[in-house]
Amino acid sequence: MQSYVTDILALYFNQHRVHMNRLDQQCLWQIDVWAVHRSQEFRDWMKKMHPWITLEYVPAGCMCVFQLDDVGMQRPIKHAIRQSAHADVVDDTLAQL
Known part of the structure; x- marks a missing residue:
């Protein structure tokens, strides 16, 4: 930090x-x-x-109130990152099964 x-x-x-x-x-x-x-x-x-x-x-839970870009412009990017990370975890788990 x-x-x-x-x-x-x-x-x-x-x-x-x-x-x-x-x-x-x-x-x-x-x-x-x-x-x-x-x-x-x-x-x-x-x-x-x-x-x-x-x-x-x-x-x-209140950052969106203070940073509107966090809700609007950055939301699609954050969502795509989360989906990609989730897909990676699922792929790793399936590979180990």
């Missing part, structure tokens, strides 16, 4: 802060309420390394 924040998220936020000439701008990161996100270790690390990124936790 730390490598994602440092190598991708913080760079993305910083590019936009520079582009908008708002280097003092706070950024909001809306993330799922997963154990790794809520751990004290992760939150302490975020405060120490990226104090300008504010964490906002989205309750389970």
